[in-house]
Amino acid sequence: MRVLKSPDAVQALCLSFREAGKTIALVPTMGVLHEGHLSLIKAAKKNADKVIVSIFVNPSQFGPSEDFESYPRTFDADKEKCKRAGVDIIFAPMSDNMYSEDFSVWVDEDKLSTNLCGARRPGHFKGVCTVVLKLFMICQPNVAVFGKKDAQQALIIRRMARDLNIPVKIIITPVVREKDGLAVSSRNRYLTPAEREQATIIYKGLQQVKEWRKEDLSVAQIRKKLLKFIQQAHDARIDYVTIVDEKTLKEENKPYPGQSLLIAVAVFFGKARLIDNISFKW
Amino acid sequence: MRVLKSPDAVQALCLSFREAGKTIALVPTMGVLHEGHLSLIKAAKKNADKVIVSIFVNPSQFGPSEDFESYPRTFDADKEKCKRAGVDIIFAPMSDNMYSEDFSVWVDEDKLSTNLCGARRPGHFKGVCTVVLKLFMICQPNVAVFGKKDAQQALIIRRMARDLNIPVKIIITPVVREKDGLAVSSRNRYLTPAEREQATIIYKGLQQVKEWRKEDLSVAQIRKKLLKFIQQAHDARIDYVTIVDEKTLKEENKPYPGQSLLIAVAVFFGKARLIDNISFKW
Numbered sequence: 283m284r285v286l287k288s289p290d291a292v293q294a295l296c297l298s299f300r301e302a303g304k305t306i307a308l309v310p311t312m313g314v315l316h317e318g319h320l321s322l323i324k325a326a327k328k329n330a331d332k333v334i335v336s337i338f339v340n341p342s343q344f345g346p347s348e349d350f351e352s353y354p355r356t357f358d359a360d361k362e363k364c365k366r367a368g369v370d371i372i373f374a375p376m377s378d379n380m381y382s383e384d385f386s387v388w389v390d391e392d393k394l395s396t397n398l399c400g401a402r403r404p405g406h407f408k409g410v411c412t413v414v415l416k417l418f419m420i421c422q423p424n425v426a427v428f429g430k431k432d433a434q435q436a437l438i439i440r441r442m443a444r445d446l447n448i449p450v451k452i453i454i455t456p457v458v459r460e461k462d463g464l465a466v467s468s469r470n471r472y473l474t475p476a477e478r479e480q481a482t483i484i485y486k487g488l489q490q491v492k493e494w495r496k497e498d499l500s501v502a503q504i505r506k507k508l509l510k511f512i513q514q515a516h517d518a519r520i521d522y523v524t525i526v527d528e529k530t531l532k533e534e535n536k537p538y539p540g541q542s543l544l545i546a547v548a549v550f551f552g553k554a555r556l557i558d559n560i561s562f563k564w
Numbered sequence: 565m566r567v568l569k570s571p572d573a574v575q576a577l578c579l580s581f582r583e584a585g586k587t588i589a590l591v592p593t594m595g596v597l598h599e600g601h602l603s604l605i606k607a608a609k610k611n612a613d614k615v616i617v618s619i620f621v622n623p624s625q626f627g628p629s630e631d632f633e634s635y636p637r638t639f640d641a642d643k644e645k646c647k648r649a650g651v652d653i654i655f656a657p658m659s660d661n662m663y664s665e666d667f668s669v670w671v672d673e674d675k676l677s678t679n680l681c682g683a684r685r686p687g688h689f690k691g692v693c694t695v696v697l698k699l700f701m702i703c704q705p706n707v708a709v710f711g712k713k714d715a716q717q718a719l720i721i722r723r724m725a726r727d728l729n730i731p732v733k734i735i736i737t738p739v740v741r742e743k744d745g746l747a748v749s750s751r752n753r754y755l756t757p758a759e760r761e762q763a764t765i766i767y768k769g770l771q772q773v774k775e776w777r778k779e780d781l782s783v784a785q786i787r788k789k790l791l792k793f794i795q796q797a798h799d800a801r802i803d804y805v806t807i808v809d810e811k812t813l814k815e816e817n818k819p820y821p822g823q824s825l826l827i828a829v830a831v832f833f834g835k836a837r838l839i840d841n842i843s844f845k846w
Contacts (some may be wrong), residue, residue: 289729301582382727384675386723387693
C-alpha cells in the first residue's frame, strides 16, 4: 500500500493505471475510519482493480460554527485499517495543496441540496461537490463509493456525475449500524456514555415507521409521531425530521401508492449532530 | 470526419481513443466558424492525434436579453470547413442532451469573473465554465484550445483546470484579425456596412496605446485617451474600456515597471457587442 500526499503524483499514477487498462475505485473519506468505511472499501474492491482511499478533512464543507477544527484525526489507525482491508493507495493531501490562496472555482448543486442538511448547513454541499470533483479528477476513478447514511450527499454526487457527464459510476452502499442500531459515524465519538445510550432512539424511531404504516396514518401524522418518539430522549435536540420523495428530496405530503420515500432525520445529542434515514415505499 | 450528436457516444469513443494511447485536442465552439476558429484547429492538430470540434450554442451562457435566439447557425458551412481543416470529429449535441429538465449542477468562478465581461454579463461565465467542464468530461481531451480574443474566458478556463485538477492543458492562441485590424468574430455579421467600417476604431485605439506610452502618461490617462479615441466613431457605445493586471484581471492604476497588463474593451456597434484586447508590459 502506498501513501501519497501530492495531488499531481496521484494523478500521474492514476492516469498511468488507466492507460494500462486498470480500473480504479475511489472511496472518499475524512478519515477516522470505521465499519462504515470498511464496507465502502469492500464494495470498491469488488468493483475495480485498484482501490484508492482519500483521507482529507475538507475545510470547504464545514460552516464557520461547525466542527472542522475539532473533527477527529486518527491517521495511523486509519492507515492500519486500510492496509488490512487491501487498499492500494491512500491519498492524504494537505489542505494547501487542494486549495491555493487564490482558489476560485466551485461546483454547486441547486435543487437536491436546498432541503434537509443542505438547508441547515449553507455551503456544505458546495464544498462537498467541489472536493469530490477534484478527487475524481485527481484519482481518475471508474467507480466511486458513497454510504447511504449520507443519503443526500450520495444523491447529489450521483446528480453531479450525471449533469457534468463525469464517467464515474457512483455506488451507494447500505447504512452500517452498531448492534443496537445506531448508524456508525465518526461523530459518534463526541457522545458521552449517556448520550450514546439515548442516541439509539433514532433508529428505533425509524423502525417504528413500519408499525405506524399499518395504522393507515398520513405522512404528516407519521412525521409527527416520529418527532415525538425521538423527543422522548432527554438530550435530543431535533434539527429535522422529514419525509421526502427519494429521487427529488422534496417534502411529500400526499405520496402516490408505491412512491419511494426517504425518512431522514438529523438530531443533536450534545456536541454531536447525528443523521440517519430509511427508504420505504408508500 | 465523423459528426456525432450523442454525448454518450462521443464519450465512449474518446475513452477508447485514450485507452488506445491516442491524444485528443478539443476546440469548443458555438459554430459560425471563421479564421479565428481555424487557427484554434491548427493549434489543436499540432498538439494531439485526434481533433474534436464541438459546435454548440450554449444557452446557459446567454443572458435573458442577449442574442441566444438570433445567434447565427451555419452548420453545413461549418462542417465543410472542419473537413478541409482535417478535423476528426464534430460533436454537435442538442440542447436537451446537454441540459436535462432537472439539471442542477453548475461550475462557477468567483474571482477572475467579477470584472470585465463577467461584471456586464451576470451568469455568463457560470454557463461557460459548466459547459466547458461538460465538454471536457465528454471529449476527454489532453489539450483544449481557446482564443485570446476572449481573454477573460481563456484565463477563467485555465483557472478552472488548475483549481479542479482537470488534467487538460489549456492552449491560448493569438487574436486573429481582418486585414484592417478588426478582431474576427461571429458577431461581426451583425454589423451594417457603416458600423463595420467604424468598428476598426477599436484596434486602431489599442495600437495607439504604444504611442501614448512614449508620452509618459499614467494608466488612468491612457485609459481616458483610449475611451475618447473609440468614441470618435459615431455609432460606438462603450461597454467598458479597462486596464487590468493580466493575471488577476483586477484594475491596475499604479503598475510596477515590467508588470503584465491587459487592455480590454467591449463596444457596442448597433446590435453587435464587440470585444478586443492587447497585452503589454508597463
